[in-house]
Amino acid sequence: MYAWNSGQIISLFIVFGVTLLAFVGIQVWLGEKATIPTRIATQRTVWSSSIFTLCLTGAFFVMVYFIPIYFQAVKGVSALQSGIDSIPLIVPQVLALIMAGVLTSKLGYYMPFIYAAVVFSSVGAGLLTTLSPGTSTAKWIGYQILFGFGIGCGFQLPQVAAQTVLPFKDIPTGIAITLFFQSLGGSVMVSAGNNVLNARLTRYITGLRLQGVDAERVIDAGATAWHGVVPAESIGVVTDLYSKALRDTFRVGLIMVCLTCIGAVFMEWVSVKRGPPENIATVKEEKSKVGNK
DSSP, X not given: OOOTTSHHHHHHXXXXXXXXXXXXXXXXXXXXXXXXXXXXXXXXXXXXXXXXHHHHHHHHHHHHHHHXXXXXXXXXXXXXXXXXXXXHHHHXXXXXXXXXXXXHHHHSBSHHHHHXXXXXXXXXXXXXXXXXXXXXXXXXXXXXXXXXXXXXXXXXXHHHHHHHHSOGGGHHHHHHHHHXXXXXXXXXXXXXXXXXXXXXXXXHHHHHTOTTOOHHHHHHHOTTTGGGGSOGGGHHHHHHHHHHHHHHHHHHHHHHHHTHHHHHHHSOOOBGGGOOHHHHHHHHHHHHHHHHO
């Protein structure tokens, strides 16, 4: 693990920035032949829904990855039991995803569920940052249900939005863009969350200078086996420190899910029943011809 100010990390940031600028420049230069034509990338709902899904999935994968670690490292349950305890997060997400899809088709608008996703997931993520060794079963179940429901409300809607606002020929590219940002959010934020957990846990343990407790050994042992590398008299203290480090990690998810509001406010309120823009133009043209006759 490298520090943020290390040469390796700085070099990676520089390479990323240079290659990103080169990619953007090539896309602009190629015009309509580009992988991502400028007219699609700059379409209001496309770029705003990409921001929305980047932040939403980033928050989701942080929580779905580290909540089982909370159960194992802090609550002291097995890996299997931690998976069972995470069901209240997954089931509401699936149900909300189905509900949002069905009701969007019925009502014709996806934006109410985008806003619901922002509200419910933000509140749920905020509550999840309060998890501690003494959190009751009713609370951690309720927190997960609230967060999972919010995530499910908005998880698939960026793709629906792209299909609604783009001409038929551009829909595959629009969906690909939103799926790319969806995958990017999950992969990047899990790594960021893991970095936060390790860094904070190391800081908290070394700060107390507990006899016989080595931060590196605790991290290397993993969530289920760290008790075996810590003296019995220090297990309670390290459990509290692990919980504190995990709360800091959950705050990464909270920040990301709060940032979904940036994408949400810029998305267009458009009916999915109207069809792609080119279909609307065709209908208007046909009506105009009928009127002229």
